[in-house]
Amino acid sequence: MPRKILHLDLDAFFCAVEEQRDPSLQGKPFAVGGKPEGRGVVASCSYPARAFGVHSAMPMAQAVRLCPDLIIVSPHREDYVRASRQVMARVQELTPMVEQISIDEAFLDVSDLPEPLEAIARRLQTRIWEELGLPCSLGGATNKLVAKIANDVGKSRAGKGDYPNAITIVPPGEEAAFLAPLPVRALWGVGPKTEEKLHALGIFTIGELAAYPEQTLARLFGQHGRDLARRARGVDNRPVVSERGRAKSISKETTFVRDVSDARKLHKTLEKLAAGVARSLRRKKLLARTVKLKLRLSDFTTLTRQTTLAAPTDDETVIIDAATALFDRLWRAGQPVRLVGVGVSNLQEGLVQLSLWDEQDDRARRLQEAVDALQARFGPDAIHRGFEDTGKEGVE
Amino acid sequence: MRVSVLQENLAKGLSIVGRAVASRSTLPVLNNILLETEHSQLKLSAMDMEIAINCWVGAMVEEEGQITVPARLLSDFVNSLPKERIDMELNARTQTLHLRCAHYEANIKGIDANEFPIIPTYQGDMDAPSVEVEPAKLRSMIDQVAFAASKDDSRPTFTGVYTLLEGDRLTMVATDGFRLAVRSAILEEPAASNLGVIIPARALTELSRIISTVSLGEDDGVEVIFTQARNQIMFHLPGVDLVSQLIEANFPDYKKIIPTSYNTRAVLDTGEFLNAMKVADLFARDAARSVKVTMEPGDPGKVILTATSPELGDNVSEIDAMIEGEGMNATFNSKYMIDVLQIIDTPQVAFEAVSATRPGVFRPVGGSPEDEYVHVIMPMSPR
Numbered sequence: 001m002p003r004k005i006l007h008l009d010l011d012a013f014f015c016a017v018e019e020q021r022d023p024s025l026q027g028k029p030f031a032v033g034g035k036p037e038g039r040g041v042v043a044s045c046s047y048p049a050r051a052f053g054v055h056s057a058m059p060m061a062q063a064v065r066l067c068p069d070l071i072i073v074s075p076h077r078e079d080y081v082r083a084s085r086q087v088m089a090r091v092q093e094l095t096p097m098v099e100q101i102s103i104d105e106a107f108l109d110v111s112d113l114p115e116p117l118e119a120i121a122r123r124l125q126t127r128i129w130e131e132l133g134l135p136c137s138l139g140g141a142t143n144k145l146v147a148k149i150a151n152d153v154g155k156s157r158a159g160k161g162d163y164p165n166a167i168t169i170v171p172p173g174e175e176a177a178f179l180a181p182l183p184v185r186a187l188w189g190v191g192p193k194t195e196e197k198l199h200a201l202g203i204f205t206i207g208e209l210a211a212y213p214e215q216t217l218a219r220l221f222g223q224h225g226r227d228l229a230r231r232a233r234g235v236d237n238r239p240v241v242s243e244r245g246r247a248k249s250i251s252k253e254t255t256f257v258r259d260v261s262d263a264r265k266l267h268k269t270l271e272k273l274a275a276g277v278a279r280s281l282r283r284k285k286l287l288a289r290t291v292k293l294k295l296r297l298s299d300f301t302t303l304t305r306q307t308t309l310a311a312p313t314d315d316e317t318v319i320i321d322a323a324t325a326l327f328d329r330l331w332r333a334g335q336p337v338r339l340v341g342v343g344v345s346n347l348q349e350g351l352v353q354l355s356l357w358d359e360q361d362d363r364a365r366r367l368q369e370a371v372d373a374l375q376a377r378f379g380p381d382a383i384h385r386g387f388e389d390t391g392k393e394g395v396e
Numbered sequence: 397m398r399v400s401v402l403q404e405n406l407a408k409g410l411s412i413v414g415r416a417v418a419s420r421s422t423l424p425v426l427n428n429i430l431l432e433t434e435h436s437q438l439k440l441s442a443m444d445m446e447i448a449i450n451c452w453v454g455a456m457v458e459e460e461g462q463i464t465v466p467a468r469l470l471s472d473f474v475n476s477l478p479k480e481r482i483d484m485e486l487n488a489r490t491q492t493l494h495l496r497c498a499h500y501e502a503n504i505k506g507i508d509a510n511e512f513p514i515i516p517t518y519q520g521d522m523d524a525p526s527v528e529v530e531p532a533k534l535r536s537m538i539d540q541v542a543f544a545a546s547k548d549d550s551r552p553t554f555t556g557v558y559t560l561l562e563g564d565r566l567t568m569v570a571t572d573g574f575r576l577a578v579r580s581a582i583l584e585e586p587a588a589s590n591l592g593v594i595i596p597a598r599a600l601t602e603l604s605r606i607i608s609t610v611s612l613g614e615d616d617g618v619e620v621i622f623t624q625a626r627n628q629i630m631f632h633l634p635g636v637d638l639v640s641q642l643i644e645a646n647f648p649d650y651k652k653i654i655p656t657s658y659n660t661r662a663v664l665d666t667g668e669f670l671n672a673m674k675v676a677d678l679f680a681r682d683a684a685r686s687v688k689v690t691m692e693p694g695d696p697g698k699v700i701l702t703a704t705s706p707e708l709g710d711n712v713s714e715i716d717a718m719i720e721g722e723g724m725n726a727t728f729n730s731k732y733m734i735d736v737l738q739i740i741d742t743p744q745v746a747f748e749a750v751s752a753t754r755p756g757v758f759r760p761v762g763g764s765p766e767d768e769y770v771h772v773i774m775p776m777s778p779r
Binding site for chain 2: 312349357
């Protein structure tokens with residue numbers, strides 16, 4: 001039995017949410033992101049803006065040059081998170097086999113549902129539009145690779161200037177034929193370097209790649225070559241992994257508007273990031289064994305260090321201490337820092353050894369749970385650890 | 397001091413007291429062993445902040461005297477000597493101990509014996525509550541309980557074994573907050589008074605080791621003296637005294653922790669259960685040592701152990717069992733399970749559970765009704 005996999009992508013998600021906040025934005029070229037003077041980049045841009053060549057991850061200053069009438073909207077992250085949760089909740093009602101890959105993208109394994117893929121996709125798209133007013137596109141196929149590419153192709157075929165609302169299904173057995181005319185670059189694992197090498201071999205389309213002798217590819221690219229050959233034929237056996245099994249690492253980072261060399265400010269940022277990572281761990285009911293620190297200096301040199309903890313944890317105090325210790329060993333006083341990041345990996349399911357008696361550990365845990373609950377309700381700034389520079393101790 | 401001892405006797409005595417020698421003590425004399433002549437015997441003593449041990453070795457005393465010498469050097473030297481007579485002579489002026497054995501000779505610099513703290517020594521009538529326990533029984537009690545105590549010094553109460561004397565019943569209890577071991581035994585002679593003290597688990601572990609080391613006659617017992625006024629307890633057996641500080645704390649109410657009923661009870665072969673758990677542990681090691689225990693009623697019923705490592709792979713073991721009650725599923729720490737299965741000395745063991753988040757209970761099956769043992773382990777649970 002071939003699988004039935006859907007790839008869901010919310011169309012210009014941040015922009016769609018912004019239009020709900022401010023309907024006057026509808027139909028206008030606008031971009032969500034940071035201010036051009038503060039190193040801002042485009043996080044998302046409306047389809048009218050895309051018609052001018054603006055795309056996401058582009059420096060805002062460049063976007064404004066391309067489209068002088070571009071309206072710049074500051075991001076409202078909490079609104080995106082809320083809207084994303086509402087969408088994913090509806091997706092979850094369809095099937096628990098959901099692998100969310102980002103705030104606006106997910107894979108669904110709907111093999112268990114009796115209807116044809118197209119009908120399932122249509123039903124989900126209609127529901128998200130009618131109940132949440134958010135446009136989305138879906139790609140469907142027998143595996144993740146083809147579903148994702150189908151969605152990308154479907155979206156790019158839609159008319160310019162408006163939300164695509166595309167649904168593109170590749171029937172079983174037609175995977176290779178569907179991929180064949182596409183440029184190799186559309187395939188996962190083909191970046192600029194690999195593309196260049198493939199072009200040198202005279203391979204421009206996925207079909208040409210599929211027809212190329214696999215042994216030669218294996219000789220030239222090693223295991224990567226074998227993977228490419230398989231993908232080019234539209235073969236991909238990776239399962240849809242739901243939330244729990246998926247997380248391999250969790251990290252948070254901050255890029256400063258201006259480079260920072262003040263130890264107190266760096267420490268404070270580090271503590272906030274580490275606390276945020278710990279919060280994500282608790283929300284995902286996971287424990288981490290490895291803590292990682294990332295520093296990017298003003299010359300873009302990126303330094304990373306990691307440490308393994310004695311026991312797996314989701315305790316922010318432990319993660320803060322580990323990240324701070326790494327930082328203090330790595331950072332030379334006065335060194336200007338452009339970016340700091342804290343991450344955890346080596347994750348495991350958060351099984352806890354229960355205690356015979358309700359004791360201190362549990363008190364600390366209950367406090368933490370209460371803080372998490374308040375933050376979930378009123379936002380991360382509602383309550384947080386008293387950091388050193390406030391001169392206060394404990395929870396404010 | 398001039399005294400002669402046999403190498404074997406001295407080596408054995410030094411190994412008995414050696415475990416009480418303080419390591420890295422700020423008081424240099426506590427890194428030493430005290431040697432004293434006493435009624436044609438050589439008495440060896442060592443102590444740290446928690447326990448003290450005296451041991452008597454048969455000797456030929458020509459001149460009385462006493463000295464302390466570095467424990468490590470003396471033990472290593474004596475252990476290297478042939479099994480012959482060792483002649484020791486103290487140069488009182490230089491506080492140097494001269495040793496000679498066969499063609500080996502040494503001078504070991506010591507510290508004046510007067511600097512060594514006074515260790516209580518057993519005297520016939522100590523005017524304190526005391527009981528006598530059969531050595532093998534005491535040893536089995538310690539071995540079934542002491543391991544469950546905590547090794548974490550931040551909770552001193554849990555590093556001890558709560559030892560209760562109630563009439564003719566002696567009970568030992570230890571817990572680290574996650575598991576609880578309770579063992580009781582009937583004494584031949586009831587105690588004069590009822591009392592409860594917390595003895596450092598380490599002291600009892602050393603006592604168990606000493607019982608296994610010394611040669612005891614059939615009628616020899618271990619006398620347990622509750623010298624409560626000085627907040628110490630003394631164990632006396634032929635040729636050896638062990639004195640321990642007590643832990644001053646209130647032991648938690650352990651009785652209310654022990655479940656009084658169960659929804660599922662499995663009776664199975666102890667050895668098979670232990671071996672399957674050791675296999676599961678290979679896979680559970682990098683998964684917080686969590687092993688899923690499934691009890692499946694049927695004919696025959698089964699206990700199924702499942703361990704999954706995100707990196708290594710997984711493992712399933714099935715053990716035939718008599719299951720009473722409904723099917724049950726709970727996750728436990730494999731180390732705790734192995735610890736208890738290793739010390740249950742009956743061929744069969746009963747495992748009882750109420751639910752996946754309530755404590756699981758181990759009981760030996762078919763043992764002596766006088767020697768009651770119960771072991772409680774809290775499960776692991778997703779939070």
